[in-house]
Amino acid sequence: xxxxxxxxxxxxxxxxxxxxxxxxxxxxxxxxxxxxxxxxxxxxxxxxxxxxxxxxxxxxxxxxxxxxxxxxxxxxxxxxxxxxxxxxxxxxxxxxxxxxxxxxxxxxxxxxxxxxxxxxxxxxxxxxxxxxxxxxxxxxxxxxxxxxxxxxxxxxxxxxxxxxxxxxxxxxxxxxxxxxxxx
Amino acid sequence: xxxxxxxxxxxxxxxxxxxxxxxxxxxxxxxxxxxxxxxxxxxxxxxxxxxxxxxxxxxxxxxxxxxxxxxxxxxxxxxxxxxxxxxxxxxxxxxxxxxxxxxxxxxxxxxxxx
Numbered sequence: 108x109x110x111x112x113x114x115x116x117x118x119x120x121x122x123x124x125x126x127x128x129x130x131x132x133x134x135x136x137x138x139x140x141x142x143x144x145x146x147x148x149x150x151x152x153x154x155x156x157x158x159x160x161x162x163x164x165x166x167x168x169x170x171x172x173x174x175x176x177x178x179x180x181x182x183x184x185x186x187x188x189x190x191x192x193x194x195x196x197x198x199x200x201x202x203x204x205x206x207x208x209x210x211x212x213x214x215x216x217x218x219x220x221x222x223x224x225x226x227x228x229x230x231x232x233x234x235x236x237x238x239x240x241x242x243x244x245x246x247x248x249x250x251x252x253x254x255x256x257x258x259x260x261x262x263x264x265x266x267x268x269x270x271x272x273x274x275x276x277x278x279x280x281x282x283x284x285x286x287x288x289x290x
Numbered sequence: 291x292x293x294x295x296x297x298x299x300x301x302x303x304x305x306x307x308x309x310x311x312x313x314x315x316x317x318x319x320x321x322x323x324x325x326x327x328x329x330x331x332x333x334x335x336x337x338x339x340x341x342x343x344x345x346x347x348x349x350x351x352x353x354x355x356x357x358x359x360x361x362x363x364x365x366x367x368x369x370x371x372x373x374x375x376x377x378x379x380x381x382x383x384x385x386x387x388x389x390x391x392x393x394x395x396x397x398x399x400x401x402x403x404x
Contacts, residue, residue, distance in 0.1 A: 188317045248349075
């Protein structure tokens, strides 16, 4: 049994504003409040490539450089992998929701991405990337997400599951096709 | 192009093993790729070269298999070299600060010729 996705305007960390008008999140990023894309997918790794391609296609259209586009897609991929592996413990038929908001037109490319699930809840403070000095397999996903995105905030959803809010703005010194400063 | 299933060429050159994965190394492919790398380690050649020039995408599960292979190689005093990494894949190693941990060569020829 899946819980319907809550109305994003009720739950996202943005200041109040009318639907479709720009608003500001806690970190000061302005985006349109109404989601432009919202998909539900099953927690099956088979669909990771499709999710990445969707994110990449949207980011390119928004004007992100190719390197930034690939890094945003990587962050989403890592987040989805974490939900599948750790949240749902490799169950392949559980729901994941991916919701996108573009930034305001005419400004530098910007995107907000929210990933929600119904997996077991954990304290957001416990979600940490591993110490990079400790060279060992595993534990890199959260570090990559936080390194690549401007904002990456975990919180518990109301009722069940976790929510990850990520925001990325194209660095202004990037040139089209050039290297993204995310890394 | 994302979403290409992983294929792996495996070549035993006597003094070295050359492993050439083709496609992407993500969550789904990491297990089978790990098995190939274990097979390479089991042959106990002095050098293992992983030619990544035909890998168009890798995420942290893929990187983790390489870290594991590196640790095994060091334990067995085998030299493990990554070759031909694309900028896109190299960026993941840089984010994870692993680009200085691995021995990396621009091309397969450079890796085999050392």
